[in-house]
Amino acid sequence: MKTAAMKSFTKKEWTSADELIAESAVSEALTESSTQVDKSNDSSSVSVVFPKRPQISMGRMAEAHQNTLNELSVLSQLQHENIISLLSVVVTPPSILIEYAPMGTMKLMYETYHQSSQRLSPCVSQITIVQIASGIEFLHKRSIVYRDLKGDNVLVWRFPTPNNPPLVATNNEVLIKLSDYGIGQFASINGLRGFAGTPGFIAPEIIKYHGKEVYSNKVDIFSLGMVIYELITLHPPYDKFNQQQANQAIESGVRPSLSKKDLNSLILQRELMIWCWQQDPEMRPTATQVVEVARSQQFCRLVDGIRIDNDGRVLCVCHREIPITLRQKN
Template sequence: MDLHNVQQRTNNTLQRLFKMSFVPAGFWERFIARMLISLTEMDLQFFDLSKKTTCSQPHRHSLIYSFTGSEKKNRCSTFRVRRSQTIYWKEGLLVTFVGGHLSVESSDVNWKKMKSGGIKISCQSDSRDFSAVAFITDHVNSLIEQWFPALTGTESDGSLLIEQYVPCPHCMSRGQQEPAAPSGVTEKQNGQIGGGASVKYFNMEDCVLAAVEKDHIVCPQHPDQPVPLQELVPELFMTDFPSRLFLDKAQLEFCEEEQDILGRGGSGTIIYRARYKQQPVAIKHFHFKKCRQLSVTSNTDTMVKHLQSANASRSFSEFRQEASMLHSLRHPCVVSLVGISIHPLCLALQLAPLGSLNIVLEEKQKDSGCSYVPLGHMLTFKISYQVAVGLAYLHRKNIIFCDLKSDNILVWSLEVQDPVNIKLSDYGISRHSFHEGALGVEGTPGYQAPEVRPGIVYDEKVDMFSYGMVMYELLTGRRPVLGNHQLQTPKKLSKGIRPVLGSPEQVQFYSLHTLMTECWDTKPEKRPVAMTCVKQMQEHSFPCLRYFL
């Protein structure tokens, strides 16, 4: 196959260039493996969908994927493209489809007078649908964040170890000088990259800062023709999402008042009570942290600009991470995504009528004064079962929750006869395992598994440890705390010390008590998987009371 002809640039091409101070060993192997796994999952999703429709099967050598094209005012239109071939080599991958192609390849660049590594992403689409770039950048950014976090740092002079650039599409479409090939890229000067002086290269930092309040960015080569950010940075504007998920602002009743605050999440997110289409919803608002110097000018200190951009990028990244995760999940025990908005940056979620499980347990503990099982045996059993079912669903989709706790379990009903009592929520730090486990120190002390430490690979068994702690909370009504200081808890848990519960005769829920001790075992290999817990709890004898004489 002639790759050069396939990758030949046209006016309907978007490029993204990653300049890296070094390419870590194993990067390309992990990246290509992730891409192939994701493409395979997309294949399976398509075939599952095709079984449910009356449409005829596509040709066996072609697969249909759904991408999304951008329109005005942050609206998207979903359409289908037929993938023809997927080709990969040692340091690159090419996906061809009807009307275009998507390629990722290694590119040597001359950066800061030193030959270094880089990544070149190219998406060519006759319909100018560049949302597939978001698919690629998600994988690149998550891979670097989880497995190669050293690249997210800075040099001694404050410059970033990895930078992203996007050539202005208007400059390229006007037939101006061809932008320099990656091998000819030199040190950045005045926003341009050496070798292609007539083509403006936008720094990703500038795009992120512009996207905070605007939907376009101005190129100095043609100031009268703004560049739409939806085409330039599709991942920030969620152009791979269907139009039905973008909130209609006219039907959203939302005020940032103190009395409407339901709670606060990590990284400064605030959850508000609101109404959308006359229905109650929860709005999770992602705020942008502001530095003292609010406006960025040419005289702004480089570090201040880096901080502003890093804060904005973190908000966009967490927003996209959680929105993408929720969009892919469909389960009765998982909170559903109602819609998204870019300006303001927020998610609309199902509103839990009774709040989080920890609030319900605290209230029940005060009212009843019972030492154990404050919600009653059958409701405790049902909630435990539904949490296990939700975890089994996530793990089947290769998702590690990473932060299972009573705060992230929302209560819909306390009636035993109702089919759904709880739903899992908050996937801001959840991970896709890609059959290789995950890295990163995430979670909440007391619920976090002992093996979650810097540089240690873990799997879905960390969720089972957290599940054991949630069962402890259901049985006692108390938080799983050890010691007077929060930092003491992880150390004691790693030594095998567990919260005091009481004997099975006192708790009087032998089966759940036994399952809890299995789940919070220090060794991950001894913990059961979520599906094993589900099958065990489906046995008729499980919820029965059993006493020891």
């Protein structure tokens, strides 16, 4: 979800959603489809999302309006700890009040860790995958296909800092939620059509047929594989490619590479990533299977080697056993 026109308002000033939206809209030339406004001086922060004023064409206006309606249609049915909540709706101008993420997006977390020359700890990676997959599982059980899963659309409420990683992460240290359902769709029993997503995260079956053939919710699992890649490398897949090159690579089965440093990540995390980004959607796991594997006791213990702290104490020991469910798929 792209963010613009950020401004703080006191509780006293928060008297009219119309005035708030109008003031924010005037503050910047608005050409995108949505924005956020932080009400940071109240204990329950919110964001306001509304169609921006397009400066190009009526087509862009219609698209922005439709994306807002899609997001409202999806959000109105969702109540889950890892799904951003819809708080209220304003009719004129059309706007949506949603939760405000105090720590921004997962992309910002990647950048913060990268700038500190740190990697996500095994336990933080594990619980992050569990929470993202739990949100996707919730959507899929309600026949909703997300279609734009990426670090930019994963919002962060709680996350450890690079210099103070916990040895064991829980929901007290990590809380993330999926956002931006402008291109999310309810799928029929036969699947759905349409070209949607972000280059580098789009499933090959969408690219191959330009969205004109029916596909399933397994497109979200492919994107989840790319998000796991982001968790390992701290950068987006195919970040050196342009849009056409990224699409061609995915369609031909070429996957982003890992550096030597990346290979210090959890073995099961890498295996799960490979399972998720399989070329054949039928070979990918369901979101429920991803949650089960990521929640397994072995997941954050399986590291390639021995991890010790500065005092020589062993933190993790290598173990290459792979669960049967994962071994059968690969």
